Amino acid sequence: MNCRVDPHSPVPPSQQLVACVLDAIASGELAAGDRLPSVRGLAAEALVNPNTVTKAYRDLEHLGATKGQNGSGVYVTDGGPEVARALRLAETLAAFETAAAHALRAGHEPDVLRRTLQVAAGTKGKVTT
């Protein structure tokens, strides 16, 4: 999942995890029926307390994107991908637009941002060149 949590961010860690998981579901990285990482595993990876992951999973379930099956783990629901896409696709694009606008207004050169984007896209970026 590669979810990193920034403890200095004003957005609470649990919500950062929710957004991260929703992104993974929206992109298809996690499909309907797939099992989410274990609470302990994600907690170790994100360097947060397991309770925080538990809360994030509870929020995801409340959104209808996942469903915990007693004792066997947490799974993406059938409607999960749709929910995630509805919640995140438009939101992340809008956030990207405003972030780009802010960065440009602050004086960043478009080329710098383009290169930053390229790096973030990783290998996918190279292919599209």
Next chain:
Amino acid sequence: MNCRVDPHSPVPPSQQLVACVLDAIASGELAAGDRLPSVRGLAAEALVNPNTVTKAYRDLEHLGATKGQNGSGVYVTDGGPEVARALRLAETLAAFETAAAHALRAGHEPDVLRRTLQVAAGTKGKVTT
């Protein structure tokens, strides 16, 4: 200055004020030596408690952008504009990176983001194709 505070944002009001003032300094709206709005005045304008403005001003002073003068007001330091610009550059670039990461993770194609960036850059962004 026109500082509005969104109480529903996860970003604490005091930090919103800090960002707002830094913007004003970075943009030249407040030059070195200029006096900031009074604590009570800005509090009334932003609809927050004066203590919240006090905290924001303390943070600004700690950043080196402003300096309080005993009973007379808070002023932009000589190095203030430079500090504000540097902070804004770093801040907006970091925000752009995370926004790009989230959008990519949510499944947006790099090309879509690149085109979005192009549009945001307006005429400055010449087509590199």
Next chain:
Amino acid sequence: MNCRVDPHSPVPPSQQLVACVLDAIASGELAAGDRLPSVRGLAAEALVNPNTVTKAYRDLEHLGATKGQNGSGVYVTDGGPEVARALRLAETLAAFETAAAHALRAGHEPDVLRRTLQVAAGTKGKVTT
């Protein structure tokens, strides 16, 4: 730690707390990695408002002597002891200078002060005569 706060002192309570904690760190009573007393606990002990302790802890963190860990407490940083010792040295020397200046200005003979200093230094202060 035994931090007592004198509400009649011109030194603000929060700064008295800062000085008290720095003393504890500089003396080794609190080592790097140790946890500071809880905000509420120290507030009860020092008979001040928890917010006052919070402010003191924020100042300490800003000085680099401590670091707050989200929900778990405030801890002495690795460089904390060094920072605390450096601050105490500078602080006490400045206080000594001003006290000396005031005493001299009030009419005390330098010899009187020198002898007073000798006594305070105890056996360590060998007579240079």
Next chain:
Amino acid sequence: MNCRVDPHSPVPPSQQLVACVLDAIASGELAAGDRLPSVRGLAAEALVNPNTVTKAYRDLEHLGATKGQNGSGVYVTDGGPEVARALRLAETLAAFETAAAHALRAGHEPDVLRRTLQVAAGTKGKVTT
């Protein structure tokens, strides 16, 4: 008078001025009947607002050390020297002792303090060697 005011000190500027003037009277630098510096002059020298000097002079008069003669200036009263000595001699010596003790406990070498004292004593220090 050579009164310097530290605006960063927690002790209010007006009280710093009171202490400074009392010290001058206690030492005999200002004798009974002598005129104090003008409000404006002392304000300019100490880099404070004239109102602050006015308040300090009011406090001094309230202590009985000085007396303002309408329009002609402020003068040391007959009992002024006695008042100043009663208030400041013991106090400054005690403050010197505690400052010395603190500095020594913080780790300063007695020799460093002795040299600092020498410097503060200026030419007087050389004579007493």
Next chain:
DNA sequence: GTGGTCTAGACCACA
């Protein structure tokens, strides 16, 4: 008028 500090009490999120 100005900022600075404290108290008191509340809410939030993490451990």
Next chain:
DNA sequence: GTGGTCTAGACCACC
């Protein structure tokens, strides 16, 4: 339990 933030209202000292 932990710290972090905000609100509300008060006092102080300087300009």
